[in-house]
Amino acid sequence: MAYSIPLFNLNFDELEQQAALETIKSGWISTGPKTAEFETKFASMLNVNHAVALSNCTVALHLAMKLVGIEPGDEVICPSLTFVATCNSIRYVDAIPLFADIESVERPVICPQDIESKITKKTKAIVVMHYAGFPCDMDAIMDIAHKHNLKVIEDACHAPLSEYKGKKLGTIGDVGCFSFFSNKNISTGEGGMLVTNSQEYYNRAKLLRSHGMTSMSYERAKGHATAYDVVDFGYNYRMDDIRASIGLVQLDKIQADLDQRAIVRKEYITQLSSKPDIIIPFKNHSDFTSNYIFPIVLKKTEAEKRDVIRDMLATYGVQTSMHYPAVHRFSVYQKYYLELPKTDQMVNSMITLPMFAALSKENIFNITSLLS
Ligand SMILES: *Cc1c(COP(=O)(O)O)cnc(C)c1O
Numbered sequence: 001m002a003y004s005i006p007l008f009n010l011n012f013d014e015l016e017q018q019a020a021l022e023t024i025k026s027g028w029i030s031t032g033p034k035t036a037e038f039e040t041k042f043a044s045m046l047n048v049n050h051a052v053a054l055s056n057c058t059v060a061l062h063l064a065m066k067l068v069g070i071e072p073g074d075e076v077i078c079p080s081l082t083f084v085a086t087c088n089s090i091r092y093v094d095a096i097p098l099f100a101d102i103e104s105v106e107r108p109v110i111c112p113q114d115i116e117s118k119i120t121k122k123t124k125a126i127v128v129m130h131y132a133g134f135p136c137d138m139d140a141i142m143d144i145a146h147k148h149n150l151k152v153i154e155d156a157c158h159a160p161l162s163e164y165k166g167k168k169l170g171t172i173g174d175v176g177c178f179s180f181f182s183n184k185n186i187s188t189g190e191g192g193m194l195v196t197n198s199q200e201y202y203n204r205a206k207l208l209r210s211h212g213m214t215s216m217s218y219e220r221a222k223g224h225a226t227a228y229d230v231v232d233f234g235y236n237y238r239m240d241d242i243r244a245s246i247g248l249v250q251l252d253k254i255q256a257d258l259d260q261r262a263i264v265r266k267e268y269i270t271q272l273s274s275k276p277d278i279i280i281p282f283k284n285h286s287d288f289t290s291n292y293i294f295p296i297v298l299k300k301t302e303a304e305k306r307d308v309i310r311d312m313l314a315t316y317g318v319q320t321s322m323h324y325p326a327v328h329r330f331s332v333y334q335k336y337y338l339e340l341p342k343t344d345q346m347v348n349s350m351i352t353l354p355m356f357a358a359l360s361k362e363n364i365f366n367i368t369s370l371l372s
Pocket residue numbers: 055056057058059082083085086129155157158178179180181191192
């Protein structure tokens with residue numbers, strides 16, 4: 001069945017087609033000038049010193065763990081209310097994930113008090129995820145990190161251009177990670193970006209992205225280098241110029257897209273305000289945010305009843321989702337299970353409603369009139 005109101009729609013037109021075609025015609029399609037341009041533009045939009053374009057965000061998170069020096073057996077505190085990749089990156093370096101609960105269903109982001117209660121002698125870092133584009137309590141988290149000498153990695157996949165006290169999310173901790181998967185605010189098919197203000201992390205990220213080699217194909221093709229050494233055990237985590245050229249077009253569009261999403265969110269809030277059994281997380285949040293998704297929480301509702309409501313919406317052509325099934329309850333994470341009552345409550349009673357710039361007032365009315 002095709003949905004009449006999808007969860008997301010891709011903000012692509014002839015401009016992305018043209019950009020990809022021009023790159024193909026240029027004869028250089030792998031990592032090269034378009035990738036460099038994409039990185040420079042992204043870094044300047046975020047007001048951060050360095051950006052490294054990668055094949056996706058999962059590898060950005062893996063590199064982040066390597067950069068901040070996470071070793072086998074180290075502990076890393078992370079949320080469970082996130083996409084599984086956030087936590088998998090901890091396991092890629094054989095470290096131990098310690099799940100922390102969310103603050104509340106009104107603020108479903110990692111709880112600073114719970115982070116602090118889980119710190120041990122082995123704890124080395126905290127990974128935060130800015131849910132739906134709304135910031136975690138970064139002042140409190142950075143204070144805890146400084147007090148206990150921990151590194152902070154921001155999974156900012158939901159939050160391009162979102163702000164916290166005048167700073168862009170992803171640029172407050174030691175390393176920030178972004179995704180350009182098809183359904184993200186910025187889409188290149190697959191793609192990711194690592195940002196940092198540290199020159200040292202930047203240099204190592206560039207090496208690790210490409211097998212630890214001291215020069216890349218583009219530099220050798222242009223005669224800027226003829227040989228290379230391999231100075232680190234790296235990977236092939238590169239972005240290519242076809243995707244980067246699409247990403248450049250997407251960066252031109254992102255501000256207008258996010259401005260429109262803010263209007264959509266406001267309309268949802270107006271239409272839902274007369275419904276006492278619906279909680280809108282971050283309802284009165286006023287800082288600029290990406291509105292990657294629009295989650296609602298149904299009061300006094302358990303998973304079964306929520307699923308009945310999702311099925312009902314589907315029969316009316318409204319696609320919904322739930323962000324996310326809790327990571328601490330996945331089979332592969334059984335060994336790391338901890339009780340997280342607020343995360344469980346969120347996961348069992350939330351629905352993600354359609355959110356994209358082209359969603360009309362009528363579309364929103366069609367959706368909200370189905371909810372009580
Ligand atoms: C999409 C997403 C990822 C993974 O990004 P990929 O680019 O698909 O690897 C990680 N964390 C969060 C929160 C995400 O939304």
